[in-house]
Amino acid sequence: MERSGQNLWSGVLFGIGLVAFIDEAVFHQLLHWHHFYDLGTPAAGLVSDGLFHAFSWFATIAGLFLLADLRRWGALRWPRWAGGVLLGAGAFQLYDGTVQHKLLGIHQIRYVDDILPYDLTWNIAAVAMLAAGAVLTVRTRRAPHARASS
Template sequence: MTTERERRFTPPVEERSSRRTSTRSVFWTGIVLGIGIMAFLDETLLHQLLQWHTFYWNTDQHGRILSDGLFHAFSTLLLLWGALRLWRSRDTWTSPSRNAIVAAILIGAGGFNLYDGIVQHAILHFHLVNELVCSSPASSRDTVLGICRNDVPYEVAFDLIALVVLSTGIVWWRRASNAAMS
């Protein structure tokens, strides 16, 4: 038997289910946008403007440009997909959802950069943060990706920034989720 107080403060099942679906939609839209935004910024700043690295550096110039082009296409598709998801759900999200989308974008962006730093840089050795401080593999087979000591400070800073962005997103997501539930 439910009391009057429980009936007043407990939303109906369909409202709770709708809220969960909306929360998932906000979360995944933010994740897609965050990855797309961070990949786009990485491509624009580190690859094109600073020219610190290419997506896959252990190949010839044609392969480097091709790998960067594919990476750029990937980031553009994610941005378009995220924007479409955002546009399609614009009327169904509430004010707390708008705060949550920023948090989810930060989670996606920080998570992507952390993945990039750990998996692509440290494990798979696709590229370094700043290849300019190391010998080019095209001119010297003595340089193995991941052994360039000059790049270590860049790698550490890259991963720390990713952790800060990811952690900030998680904290903001929890706050937004708590605000939505109250």
């Protein structure tokens, strides 16, 4: 049974959730660099972080449910799934770095005088993940079906 699209979407959801979780846990909670929404009060920032955290776990769990279904049907293709993870992670990070940081200005990576190195690092990493995910996705588009191993 071929489930190429499900392999891809499971990975994309997991990648979005994983990168959102890492962003929230590392930059919001551990380093205290920003909140998801920094244009209001500190309380609003904490509530926005909680909603962002819930979103990241929803995406992660949805991706894992799809992954479990793929394994159950013997239709899991790890390289295609990994391509989806990289696409989801890179797309979310690039969206965050361009739309949320620059267009909407709801928060920055870090509040320092010279933000450019942070922006470049964030967005270059996003583009690298997108490129690697695109390569894997294209290479596995017509790959032969392989049963999942335990």
